[in-house]
Amino acid sequence: MRKSALFIFSILLLINCTQQKVEVGVITDKAMVVSAREEASKIGVAILQKGGNAFDAMMATELALAVSFPYAGNIGGGGFMVYRKNTGEIGALDYREKAPLAATKDMYLDSIGNVIEGKSTLGSMAVGVPGTVAGVFAAHQKFGKLSVEEIIQPVIDLAKKGVIVTQKQEDRLKKHTPAFRKANKETILLDNNWKKGDTIKYNALAETLSRIQKNGRDEFYKGETAKKLALFIQDNGGIITEEDLAKYEAKWRDPITFTYDDLKIISMAPPSSGGICLAQIMKAIEPYDLHSFGHNSTKAIQVITEAERRAYADRSHFLGDPDFVKIPRNTLISKEYNTERMKSFSFEKATSSSELSHGTVDFNESTETTHYSIVDQYGNAVSVTTTINAAFGSKLYSSELGFFLNNEMDDFSSKPGVPNMFGLVGAEANKIEPEKRMLSSMTPTIVEKEGKLFMVVGTPGGSTIITSVLQTILNVHEYDMGMQAAVNQPRFHHQWLPDDIKMEPKGFSEKVKTNLQNLGYALDETNSPVIGKVDAILVLPNGKLEGGADHRGDDTAVGF
Ligand code: GLY
Numbered sequence: 001m002r003k004s005a006l007f008i009f010s011i012l013l014l015i016n017c018t019q020q021k022v023e024v025g026v027i028t029d030k031a032m033v034v035s036a037r038e039e040a041s042k043i044g045v046a047i048l049q050k051g052g053n054a055f056d057a058m059m060a061t062e063l064a065l066a067v068s069f070p071y072a073g074n075i076g077g078g079g080f081m082v083y084r085k086n087t088g089e090i091g092a093l094d095y096r097e098k099a100p101l102a103a104t105k106d107m108y109l110d111s112i113g114n115v116i117e118g119k120s121t122l123g124s125m126a127v128g129v130p131g132t133v134a135g136v137f138a139a140h141q142k143f144g145k146l147s148v149e150e151i152i153q154p155v156i157d158l159a160k161k162g163v164i165v166t167q168k169q170e171d172r173l174k175k176h177t178p179a180f181r182k183a184n185k186e187t188i189l190l191d192n193n194w195k196k197g198d199t200i201k202y203n204a205l206a207e208t209l210s211r212i213q214k215n216g217r218d219e220f221y222k223g224e225t226a227k228k229l230a231l232f233i234q235d236n237g238g239i240i241t242e243e244d245l246a247k248y249e250a251k252w253r254d255p256i257t258f259t260y261d262d263l264k265i266i267s268m269a270p271p272s273s274g275g276i277c278l279a280q281i282m283k284a285i286e287p288y289d290l291h292s293f294g295h296n297s298t299k300a301i302q303v304i305t306e307a308e309r310r311a312y313a314d315r316s317h318f319l320g321d322p323d324f325v326k327i328p329r330n331t332l333i334s335k336e337y338n339t340e341r342m343k344s345f346s347f348e349k350a351t352s353s354s355e356l357s358h359g360t361v362d363f364n365e366s367t368e369t370t371h372y373s374i375v376d377q378y379g380n381a382v383s384v385t386t387t388i389n390a391a392f393g394s395k396l397y398s399s400e401l402g403f404f405l406n407n408e409m410d411d412f413s414s415k416p417g418v419p420n421m422f423g424l425v426g427a428e429a430n431k432i433e434p435e436k437r438m439l440s441s442m443t444p445t446i447v448e449k450e451g452k453l454f455m456v457v458g459t460p461g462g463s464t465i466i467t468s469v470l471q472t473i474l475n476v477h478e479y480d481m482g483m484q485a486a487v488n489q490p491r492f493h494h495q496w497l498p499d500d501i502k503m504e505p506k507g508f509s510e511k512v513k514t515n516l517q518n519l520g521y522a523l524d525e526t527n528s529p530v531i532g533k534v535d536a537i538l539v540l541p542n543g544k545l546e547g548g549a550d551h552r553g554d555d556t557a558v559g560f
Contacts, residue, residue, distance in 0.1 A: 025484030025547040025557055027540070032559030033061055034535040034547045035372035036073065039163055040064035041558040043154045044374060047146065049560065054083070054376040055143040056151050058384055059136040061372050063155040063209065066132070067202050068163045070190065070404055071172055071391055072370035072460060075208070075220070077406040078131035079386030080268045081139060082255050082444045084453060086379030090266050090446070092255040095135025096437040097128030097408040098248060102239040105432050108414040115414050123183045124238025126394040126407035128438065129248050130220075132386060137217035138250040139382075152213040159206035159402075162199035166554050170196045176392055183395035185236070190397070204402030221245045225401060232398045233405065247435070253322075258333050260286055263477060264448040267469075268385075270329075271321040274443030277466045279333035280311035282473075284342045286335075295479045296490065296508060298515040299347065304474075305494040305501055305521065306345040307338075308467055309353060312496035314341075317358035320429035321437040327429075350520035353499035369442060369460035373537045375453070375545055377560075381537075383444035385458045385465070411438035419497070441465045447473060453539050455483075459532035459550070464502070467493040468532030472548070476538060483538035487548035491531040502528040 026032070033044035044061035052060075058081065065073025078097040084090045106113075108120045120126050140148065165173075173194050180191045194200060212219045219225050226245040233240045256267045256275030260282045267275030284307035293299040318327055331337050345351060369387035387406070388394075394407035410420050412432045430439040443465050447455040455476065459468045468491055475486035490507020494500070500522040503513075513523055533550040537557075540546055547557025 022551070023485045023488065024482055025487075025549060026559065028545050028547075028559030030545070030560065031375060031377040032537050032545045032547050032557055033057060033372060033374050034537055034549050034555065034557040035061055035065060036370045036533065036535065036553055036555050037065060037068040038554070038556035038558065039068040039158055040073070040372070041556050043158065044372070045558045045560065046154060047151055048376050050146060050150070052146040052151065053143065053378055054374045054380040054382040055139045056146045057374050057376065058382050059140050059144065059148070060151045060155060061374065062132065062136050062384065062386060063152060064158060065370055065372070065386070066403065067155060067159045067205060069370060071169070072368050072387055074130075074386060074388045074393070074403065074406065075132050076130050076403045077386060077388035077393060078128070078408065079135055079384060080272050080274075080440070080442050080444050081135065081382060081384045082266055082268055082446055083143075083383070084266060084381045084446045084448070088451070090255055090257070092253045092268055093135060093139055093250055094253050094271065094437070095131035095138070095250040096271050096440060097131050097406055098244075099409065099412070099432055099434055099436050099438070100129055100240045100244045101434045102241070103409075103432050103434050107432060113415070115418050120410040120412075120414050120420075121390060121394070121407050122179060123394055123396050124233050124236040124405075126409050127233060127238055127240060127396065127405040128408035129240055129244045130406060131248060131250055133212060133217050133220040134248055134250040138252075148216065149213055152209055156206050156209050156213065159202040159209060162201035165194045165196055165198045165200060167196045168554055170194060172391060176395065179395045180392070180397070184397055186399065188397040188399055189402075190392075202402055204400060206402070208401045208403070221248055228400055229398065232400065236396060256329070256333060258283065261477065262449060263454065263473075265445060265473070266448070267443055267445040269322070270319055270327055270439070271437040272440040272442045273315045273319045274441055274466050274469070275445075276319060276327075276329060276332050277311045277315050277441070278443055278445065278470055280314065280338055281307040281466070281470055283333060283335050283338040284310065287339065290474065290478045295475070296512065298512050298519075301492060301501070301512065301516060302347060302519065304470070305492070306351055307342065308494040309351060309356060309496050310341045312494070313353070313356055314358045316496070317427050318429060320439050324433055324436045325429045348519070353496050356496070368462065369465070371444065371458035371460055371533075371535050373456035373458060373535050375456060375537050375539075379453065381446055381453050381456045383446050383456045383458050385442035385444045385460070387442065387460070408438055411440060443469045445469050445473075455536060455538050457534065457536040459534040461532040463495050464491075464493045464528070464531045467491070468534055472534050472536060483536055483546040483548035487534045487536060487550050493528065493531055500524040502531065504528060504531050
């Protein structure tokens with residue numbers, strides 16, 4: 001807890017420049033897009049340069065990621081958007097996938113009640129009703145300036161021209177090819193031994209996008225694309241129907257807002273757990289002097305870990321789709337509740353997760369994903385996290401339509417008490433019900449300081465999303481780092497169960513690790529080579545923008 005010293009930050013910028021480290025990100029005068037691929041950031045910026053606003057750029061960037069970053073970018077998945085307009089107006093859009101009408105609570109269990117391995121993660125049964133096309137059209141309809149035709153054309157051009165394979169993409173394709181073969185009856189476009197430098201042309205996706213450009217969002221939900229999509233999923237043994245697609249609607253939600261020192265944080269509401277969990281952790285750590293403890297010091301890691309442990313225990317119990325479950329939202333994010341939760345914490349010894357359950361709340365009064373941040377030349381900001389859940393989603397790919405389908409159904413709790421692919425243990429609040437949205441960790445966030453736009457931030461990473469967003473904000477606010485430096489820092493993560501601190505390898509000193517182990521913390525550096533890929537924008541004291549594009553991926557900041 002401290003007031004940031006921004007002059008120190010400016011000096012650090014200078015020092016960093018002279019050291020020639022990539023510690024300072026791209027700096028622009030007034031507008032920026034930071035996303036997982038340069039092609040998508042460039043298309044978003046080109047839309048801004050044509051006079052479009054952040055919401056136009058959202059549609060362009062999201063669809064360009066579907067072309068250039070099929071690993072997580074999508075039209076076969078869903079997402080969340082948090083915005084702050086130049087007037088200070090804030091809001092949030094939920095275009096999360098839904099369970100199909102024919103979904104049932106036990107659909108992933110065998111006859112004796114055990115979870116059938118792979119059924120909620122691979123192939124047609126894992127697919128939730130996609131929301132992305134509805135989402136970008138809802139945002140555009142409410143706030144967009146340019147025509148849909150103008151916005152989508154460069155994306156179609158990119159799909160036809162093709163996208164060059166990077167080394168990271170080559171590695172990812174190689175890793176997931178066996179799963180592509182398991183999930184699909186025929187060889188798919190991405191199963192072609194693609195190498196760095198090759199160009200992949202996405203002609204089928206270009207055709208689908210051309211129909212959407214011509215016929216609008218209903219093309220995906222009620223048109224030729226909807227018919228082909230429902231038929232394709234059913235042909236592969238799935239249960240999504242034309243009716244499921246026709247009934248899908250994106251929903252405007254009230255974002256979660258709270259203060260931390262002199263910051264106002266605006267983040268995603270349920271069905272994402274992101275905003276509530278982030279608020280719980282930040283409210284729990286606010287009374288501690290993290291700045292004086294030092295960045296990634298034993299004491300700072302202890303406090304943050306214990307706050308995370310308690311927030312994730314609550315996440316499992318209380319959070320789900322707000323249209324189906326009652327969430328004690330105000331209590332969970334209150335200072336009083338989180339101070340009470342931290343009373344069992346002592347610097348002398350790690351709390352054991354087995355001794356810690358969810359808190360008591362009075363009900364009287366939510367890994368692979370991608371994030372992009374946008375600030376436009378008018379001062380509007382948009383923070384978007386979008387996903388098909390796992391890498392390449394369910395791996396089920398429609399060759400006719402040109403895209404992967406999500407495996408978001410795995411974000412429901414298939415069976416209370418049994419962990420999902422992120423190791424998150426779910427409860428009744430997140431059980432499967434027809435048309436329900438599965439609980440998410442996505443945390444698109446905007447930060448205000450002194451009533452003005454300060455930061456736009458978010459990341460992929462499944463359950464580690466919330467803690468990566470947290471640490472990025474703290475790196476700037478508590479430790480006076482610039483945006484790129486804040487993104488670069490090694491990260492750690494605790495989520496109640498499993499009861500260990502995941503750490504990026506080689507990121508933490510031996511002394512700190514030994515201290516933590518002596519206090520009873522189990523450390524895991526093996527399962528988390530990368531925690532999050534944060535793409536963020538910081539408004540500098542002189543009003544310019546600094547991008548933080550994560551070196552852990554091919555992420556790129558572009559602007560003017
Ligand atoms: N599928 C990851 C999330 O929604 O959190």
